[in-house]
Amino acid sequence: MTRHVLLLGLALALALVGCSSPAPSAVPAPVAPDGALRVEVAFAGGAVTGGVVRYAVPVGSTVELVVTSDVADEVHLHGYDRSGFVTAGASTSIRLVADLPGVFEAELEQRAVPLAELQVG
Numbered sequence: 001m002t003r004h005v006l007l008l009g010l011a012l013a014l015a016l017v018g019c020s021s022p023a024p025s026a027v028p029a030p031v032a033p034d035g036a037l038r039v040e041v042a043f044a045g046g047a048v049t050g051g052v053v054r055y056a057v058p059v060g061s062t063v064e065l066v067v068t069s070d071v072a073d074e075v076h077l078h079g080y081d082r083s084g085f086v087t088a089g090a091s092t093s094i095r096l097v098a099d100l101p102g103v104f105e106a107e108l109e110q111r112a113v114p115l116a117e118l119q120v121g
């Protein structure tokens with residue numbers, strides 16, 4: 001009987017471990033002086049500085065996605081299908097009204113490298 005309970009406990013523990021890969025939690029996008037939500041991403045040395053972050057933005061808000069990069073590439077925001085080109089050492093900005101709910105990835109298109117996620121909702 002005790003053994004049974006232990007096995008059950010073990011199975012539960014394993015199940016919990018199996019479920020523990022956390023869904024990324026979203027952080028609120030910072031508000032710029034002009035009232036837009038400003039999502040800034042820096043890509044340098046082959047990686048996103050500070051890692052890929054999921055930003056929460058309310059539906060209907062104006063979002064400015066600003067990407068600085070040390071390589072030339074295309075910045076592509078999926079779902080909204082908006083693009084901007086960045087040259088090495090410069091930045092590009094994509095401004096949009098977030099009227100489509102969902103989670104959307106911004107990536108460096110040619111490298112297929114994720115930059116950030118927009119969680120609109």
Ligand SMILES: [Cu+2]
Nearest residue numbers: 076078107109
């Ligand atoms: Cu893309």
